[in-house]
Amino acid sequence: MNKLLLIILNCCLGSLFMGFCLGQMNVISTDVYNVYKIDDTFTKGLMQSLLTIGGGVGSISASILMGLFSRRRSLQITDLFGIMAIMMAFIDQSKYALLASRFFVGVVLGLNGVLVPVYINEMAPKEKAGFLGTMNQLFITLGILFTFLMSYFQDISLPIPFYKLMLYLPIIPCIVRASALSTVFKYETPVYCVKHHLNQQLHRVLEMIYNEKGEKMYDQFQSQQKSTERRITFNQLFSSKYRFRLFIGISLASLQQLGGINGIMFYSSSIFDQVTGQASQKVFYLNLIVGFIGVFTALLATVIIEQFGRKPILKYGALLCFISLLMLTFVMSNSVGNTPFGQYSIVICIFSYLFGFGFSLGPLLFIYLTEILPDLGVSASGLMNWMSGGLVAQMFPIIASYDISYCFALFSMFNFLAYLIIQYKVIETKGLDKETVDKYFENQKFDYIPYQEAYQEERFR
Known part of the structure; x- marks a missing residue:
């Protein structure tokens, strides 16, 4: 290990x-x-x-x-x-x-x-x-x-x-x-070795990963060799097997960016400038706190992901992002934003949003996508993620020139949409292999799947 x-x-x-x-x-x-x-x-x-x-x-x-x-x-x-x-x-x-x-x-x-x-x-x-x-x-x-x-x-x-x-x-x-x-x-990764029948390399990498259990895992991976697809084409990606989960992947990848993370990260300094009255030292420390929040929440995610699973963390993180941006919209859309209390509230709302994003949609999204999609689906989702990020970067200053609160109102709506998709269409994938994930998507079982229940099956022991 x-x-x-x-x-x-x-x-x-x-x-x-x-x-x-x-x-x-x-x-x-x-x-x-x-x-x-x-x-x-x-x-x-x-x-x-x-x-x-x-x-x-x-x-x-x-x-x-x-x-x-x-x-x-x-x-x-x-x-x-x-x-x-x-x-x-x-x-x-x-x-x-x-x-x-x-x-x-x-x-x-x-x-x-x-x-x-x-x-x-x-x-x-x-x-x-x-x-x-x-x-x-x-x-x-x-x-x-x-x-x-x-x-x-x-x-x-x-x-x-x-x-x-x-x-x-x-x-x-x-x-x-x-x-x-x-x-x-x-x-090479075990999955790649199985796909390309590299049995000697498979044996070597499994011994490195699993130590004394390597031989048992080798037999298990070998048994999966016939059912492992070599490569997914675009036609297969849009087939009934993958179409719905591709929709989930593209939607969540887009909403991760449309939810405002790049808008806040790119323009946090200018927002802090307005709040602090262009006090450069204060802006520096506020930006430093932004960086530390990112590291802290990423560390937090490493602790909680195997305890609570993917779906609950994604869901409640998106909900916290929605609430934080909704409050930020309220503060910045009226005169309270110009008071000392309002300025402190703006900073707290931004930090709260970054906290919610940092332990959920930030670290977990692409973990989840690799568990439900083939390589091509992950690439397509990544493309939409970058395109959405570029759209936010281009449109944020234009909309903000009219009223910056409009931006945060839109961001909050996108986070609420992400919450709804996660709540009703995302399955829990913690501890599941691709075969089991396929089964649950085919059966349209989007309710929470307990980790312990999944491990009752023989292949997980």
Whole structure:
């Protein structure tokens, strides 16, 4: 188990890369705009939208990559692509090279957004899949927090300009992960080995994961070999077997972003500016608290996911997000928002929303999607996730220019819609294999499935 944990943590370096790249421009945007002579609103908008477009391209490309290469090789290719994308910004001091770099960094983010959850899901034992799956979101939040902490060094004299340091740093997790996958962690996932009849590699990886139970698990995986599908096509994805769960995946992936997380993360500094009267020191500490909330809630998710399962956490997290944003809408839509009490309430509502998102829809969504969907379905859901995030990033400032409370009213409605879908159409997948998940979807059993009941079946013992 110790070696498996190291393998998962190494895989999650891609998530650290994602978190850092998502947060870095909040810290260095002013310097980057000055150095690269970006002074028009359109190009500044492209800096964010190209990252989002690239993320969508990467998400849908992940399924193609996994169809051509193994999971381990796909991660290595992603890391090499990430190194090239980072280096592209330094070909010359051109804004066009920087914009191209942002697009290809986005592609790497999209690839990691699908590959990392799939790799963890296929590598982890079912009883540890939830705990290990939350490592993905934990490393994303650590990457974002790291960018906030790095802003402390912005005014300190360094051997190289601070903005260059921030643009270069994401290379490190790419190099480390690719090197480790080539040397010490040369394991393919059990699911991949079964699909491609790699019996010797299957035996080796199962011994690493299950130790003395490896032989028993080998026989179990071998018995599944005939029923394991090699690859799902688009036609099969829209067949009656997968159509409804694809709807759930795409809906929840879209609503995760339409629920406002990117709007609040991208523009939290400007909101805090208004609340604090542009007190930069207070804004810095408030942003730091945002980062710590993300890390704390991701750690909380690792503790509670195997105790309470997926559905209750997703449901109550979405409900807390809805209530928090509804209260935020009320405070910001009337004069109470201009009072000291109202300003404190705004900050508390934002923190409450981030708390609800951070232990539910943030870490659990793609864990759940990998448990109910094939690779292509996860990629399609990831594409919609990035497209929805881009839509929020583009529309938030436009709607906010009329009245920012309208934005939070819309966000609260989307979170309530997510709550309804989770309540009535999501099944509990804790401890279940794909065969059992298929059975419950075929029978349209959307009520809560107790963990203990699932384990009464012989194959779970």
